[in-house]
Amino acid sequence: MTDQAPEDLLALMNDDTKAALFAMQRLASELQLRQDRIQTRMNYVRGRQPIAYASEEFQRYMGDRFQGFADNWCLPIVQTPAERMDVQGIRLDANDLRPDREMSRVWRTNNCERGSAEAFVVGLAASRAFALVWGDEEDDDTPVITWERPEQAIVSYRPDTGRPVAGLKLWRDEDAGYEYATLYQADRVWKWQRRGVQLAAMHEPRPAVDPTGGWEPRLGADDVWPISNPMGMVPLVELRNQTLLDDAPMSDIDGVIAMQDAINLIWAYLFNALDYASLPQRVLTGAEVPRIPILSADGKVIGERPVDLNQLIKDRILWVPGDNVTATEWSAARLDVFSQVIERAIEHIAAQTRTPPHYLIGKVANLSAEALTAAETGLVSKTKERVVYFTPSIRRIFALTAAAQGNPERAKAALSGRVVWADVQFRSLAQKVDALHKMHSMGFPTEWVAEEYGMEPHEVARVMEMREREMAMDPVGALADQLERTHQPEPAEEEPAPPEGEE
Incomplete structure (x- = not known):
């Protein structure tokens, strides 16, 4: 850290440092633009889904009542294909088609069976996930593989070749009051930090125009900055979902969110109907609204007041003043229509996402093995597509593993190796x-x-x-x-x- 003014600090930087700083700021800005979409998608996967499409009256009277409830279908939509995606290794030698034992050892040592499974769920839901490969100071033969969240990582590519040129990991430490950023390039690694908003408020205000953005070098124990990258490759890997020949991978739940909101609203209407209309309702016409006596401190009647109409509504009583008192009863509301609409909406989700209906509806039918296989054809085809999308990233993870071990020849072979996946068909x-x-x-x-x-x-x-x-x-x-x-x-x-x- 330094106490120099930002302009002076920028003047002391050489051209490479300035380029790295501006590249980091550009990636950080692009990552910030992704936050809302990522957060929305992940909230829906976790079941944090607000009530949508409700009328103003329903939202005003009943909106808060159903906060926190969600009939979450977004999670099984991404879990169903992800549970069939199991990386079993990579074949490096064209003459020996057995998965490479050393690569499999490193994969298991880093508990990548679980890490990759979680990354596939996040990648299908948020449209992308990330993995970071770096050498282990305590074990040169076993690089460290970590799986990163999409709201904390980003990779930039060359527009002509599509090859990665830089990667950024950005995170905040609320306890320390600092933001940290690490820019990964093929030859160097730049570590930065800046004071968070709360900590900065305790110090003198920064200049109105700060070309450094408040970022300053983050030195390690050896005071080496920047750190050299011995792998010769960007160690941050992006696992991208399907794209349409552009730089915008799609989420598997983008088309589900609208129907998910509709299902939640129908459930809210159903709960409301259960509360208000499931029992016969009675109406009294021609009678005066009952009045409640007002008592003094010694118990004497000193007046009267009408019953609170809002309380009558809560008590399921409707009074219509007038002559000729009569009592009328409304029959109970039909509730099966709500469940029918919900089932139809779930069927639409199953068709749109190529998820077998028996995975969602929960009805067990006496089907033969051949019939069940035919019912899962769409899911198998969809999962094979996702395997194709994620295979290049898995290759690159294995290539970085070999590069971190100091073996560039094996790293080159891994880039064109064949990833071995478990059979996606059950x-x-x-x-x-x-x-x-x-x-x-x-x-x-x-x-x-x-x-x-x-x-x-x-x-x-x-x-x-x-x-x-x-x-x-x-x-x-x-x-x-x-x-x-x-x-x-x-x-x-x-x-x-x-x-x-x-x-």
């Missing part, structure tokens, strides 16, 4: 085993069958070692099994049909 165990058994009989190797079954790379290696031990213990049985699979009986030739008129 099948019954009988269906899966039957299909894999038939493919094994056709000649597919056991290792491939184990991978298709869904085993992780280290489990496949363990199974193959166990199989080798079994074959060594029973070579005759292993040979017979191999002959049975490779030598299939030829189909019998059909006898020619006899000429017409002969039997």
Whole structure:
């Protein structure tokens, strides 16, 4: 930190520092513009959904009553495909299609099974998520992989090639009263900080025009600034959802939010109807509004006042003054119409998001395995699309892992490697085993069958070692099994049909 004026501090900066400062400020401004959209989407995923589309009268009388209630369908919409997206490794060698064991080890060490699962949910909901790869000072062989929130990270790209040129992580420490920013470039890392609003108010006001934005260098324990980036790549990776050939990834719940608001409003109307109209209502006409006596301190009647009409409304009583008193009853309101509209709205959400209806409606039907598979075709196709969108980012994470280990050749191979994903289609165990058994009989190797079954790379290696031990213990049985699979009986030739008129 320094006590110099911002103009003097800017004058002491060289051209590279000025360029880094302005790049950081530009990215911070762009990130600020994203905050509202990100916050709105994440609030809907968490179930923090305000009542919308209500009339002014309903909002005035009943709006506060239903605050905090939400029939949240946004969360399952993003959870359903995300739970099928499971990264199992990456294949680096074209001649050896087994997932790389070292990459898988680093992935598991960083608990990326859970981290990536959470990032996929956030990426589908907020349209993007981020991952940061950096070396570990305590273990040179195991880089650190962290998963970052979209409201705290941003990556800029070259407009001509689409390659990343810089990444920014921006966050606030309320306790310390500081904002922190770290700008990641391919060759250097710039760390900045500035006083937060509350802390700045306790000091002398800053100049009206501050070219530095209040940012100053944030030095580490070794007082080295900026820090060199030994990886030669921007270590911040953006996991982007679907785009339309532009720089605006879409959220899977953008089309759901409006219907979600409608469902919540219908529920509010239903609750209100349950409270006011579910029982028969009575009306008295031709009678005077009852009056309440006013008593003195010693209990004597000194006057009277009419009953509060608002209290009568709350007590479900309607008085119509006049002659010829009569009593009338209204029948209870029908409430099934509300539930029918809600079910129809949920069906629309299922169709729009390609989510199987039985995932949302909750009705269990006696369907065959083939019928359930057909019902999930749209979800499987959608999940495969999302896998395509996120695969380049997963490749880059593995490439940064190799670069952080000081192995540029493996990093280059990872950029063109094949990411191994678990099967996105859920099948019954009988269906899966039957299909894999038939493919094994056709000649597919056991290792491939184990991978298709869904085993992780280290489990496949363990199974193959166990199989080798079994074959060594029973070579005759292993040979017979191999002959049975490779030598299939030829189909019998059909006898020619006899000429017409002969039997």
